[in-house]
Amino acid sequence: xxxxxxxxxxxxxxxxxxxxxxxxxxxxxxxxxxxxxxxxxxxxxxxxxxxxxxxxxxxxxxxxxxxxxxxxxxxxxxxxxxxxxxxxxxxxxxxxxxxxxxxxxxxxxxxxxxxxxxxxxxxxxxxxxxxxxxxxxxxxxxxxxxxxxxxxxxxxxxxxxxxxxxxxxxxxxxxxxxxxxxxxxxxxxxxxxxxxxxxxxxxxxxxxxxxxxx
Numbered sequence: 001x002x003x004x005x006x007x008x009x010x011x012x013x014x015x016x017x018x019x020x021x022x023x024x025x026x027x028x029x030x031x032x033x034x035x036x037x038x039x040x041x042x043x044x045x046x047x048x049x050x051x052x053x054x055x056x057x058x059x060x061x062x063x064x065x066x067x068x069x070x071x072x073x074x075x076x077x078x079x080x081x082x083x084x085x086x087x088x089x090x091x092x093x094x095x096x097x098x099x100x101x102x103x104x105x106x107x108x109x110x111x112x113x114x115x116x117x118x119x120x121x122x123x124x125x126x127x128x129x130x131x132x133x134x135x136x137x138x139x140x141x142x143x144x145x146x147x148x149x150x151x152x153x154x155x156x157x158x159x160x161x162x163x164x165x166x167x168x169x170x171x172x173x174x175x176x177x178x179x180x181x182x183x184x185x186x187x188x189x190x191x192x193x194x195x196x197x198x199x200x201x202x203x204x205x206x207x208x209x210x211x212x213x214x
Contacts, residue, residue, distance in 0.1 A: 007087070012063075012091075012095075014061055014063055014095055015040070015061050016040055016058060016059060016060045016061050016099050017040040017041045017043075017044045017058075017059040017061070018044075018056070018057060018058050018059070018103075019044045019045075019047060019048060019052075019056070019057040019059070020052040020053075020055060020056050020057060021052075021056065022056045022103070022105055023053070025053045025054065026053075026054060026055070026056045026105070026106075026109055027054040027055070027109060027110060028050075028054060028055045028056070028109060028110045028111075028112060028214065029055075029056050029057075029058065029103075029105045029109045029110070029111050029112070030047060030050075030055065030056070030057045030058065030111075030112040030114055031058045031059075031060065031096075031099075031100070031111070031112070031113050031114070031123075032044065032046075032047065032057060032058070032059050032112075032114040032115075032116075032119075033059075033060060033079070033113075033114065033115040033116065033119030033120070033122050033123045034059065034062065034077075034116060034117075034118075034119050035116045035117025035118045035119050035141075035142070036062075036076070036077075036078050036079070036117060036118040037068060037076035037077070037078075038062075038076060038077065039061065039065075039075060039076065039077055040059035040060060040061040040062075041059075043059055043116075044057055044059040046205045046207060046210065047207075047210060049207050049210075049211065050210065050211065050214075055214075056105065056109075058099065058103055060095070060096055060099055061077065062077035062078055062079040062092075062118075062122075063077070063079075063091070063092070063095065064077060064078045064079070064081075065077045066078070078118065079092060079118055079119065079121070079122045080092065080118075080121065080122065089125055092122060092125075092126075093125065093126055093129055093130065096122075096126050096130075097130065110135040110136070111132075111133070111134040111135050111136070112134065112135065112136045112138060112213065113126070113127055113132060113134045113136070113137050113138065114136075114138040114140065115138065115139055115140065115142060116140045116141060116142065116205055117140070117141050117142045117203065118142060119142065120139045120140065120141070120142025120143060120144065121142060121143065121144065121145050123137070123139070124137075124139065124144045124145060124148060125145060125148070127153075127156075128148050128152035128153060131155050133159055134156075134159075134161055135161060135162065136161065136162045136163075136164065136213065137156065137161055137162070137163045137164070138164045138166070138213060139163070139164070139165045139166070140165075140166045140167075140205065141166065141167050141168060141171055141173075141174075141203055141204075141205075143182060144185065144186075144189065148189070149189070150188060150189050150190070150191065153189055153190060156190070156193075157190075157191065157193060162195070163190050163193060163194040163195065164194065164195045164197065164213060165182075165186050165194050165195070165196045165197065166197045166198075166199060166209060167179065167182070167197075167198055167199075168198070168199055168200070168201040168202045168203060168204065169198050169199065169200055169201070170200070170201060170202045171201075171202050171203045172202060172203060173203055179198075183196060197209075
């Protein structure tokens with residue numbers, strides 16, 4: 001037997017969610033990446049306490065959906081796995097570029113790129129690959145992929161981008177040793193420019209911390 005794996009190209013369609021309206025009063029545009037197990041239409045509700053006139057939120061949807069807890073009731077989604085990561089990353093980035101093109105918001109708006117948990121890896125790869133000119137890059141309770149280097153983010157310094165890293169002190173996925181390793185990695189990647197915040201809590205989003213980012 002001669003088993004081989006092949007690739008094929010085809011057109012695909014995916015959804016994304018938005019919150020509030022994009023108007024001439026909009027000051028901040030957020031592109032927010034959910035973690036594993038979320039759907040964008042639910043994740044976007046974490047941003048519903050931001051001023052609706054000034055904040056427009058875009059929540060892309062991870063393409064790979066599955067039933068949670070083997071109960072075949074609630075649906076979650078995943079961005080990437082270790083299987084064919086490079087190819088799947090290209091697919092995700094093409095999708096994100098299409099979302100950005102479809103929205104076409106004014107350049108004077110402050111652009112937040114926000115990743116939570118697994119969404120951190122996607123946000124980081126997208127920003128690094130496409131050189132996204134964001135005002136703020138927020139990395140919340142997740143890790144930056146090992147293949148990315150400080151050179152991939154050098155343009156952020158030129159753009160004066162504010163990088164903020166948040167993690168809970170009781171996050172079950174990050175012990176003290178991992179916390180030290182990630183802190184050192186952040187220092188190396190962003191040359192000491194990133195603001196690192198350790199908050200009281202676990203692997204969770206706190207709305208009050210989102211409010212403080214503005």
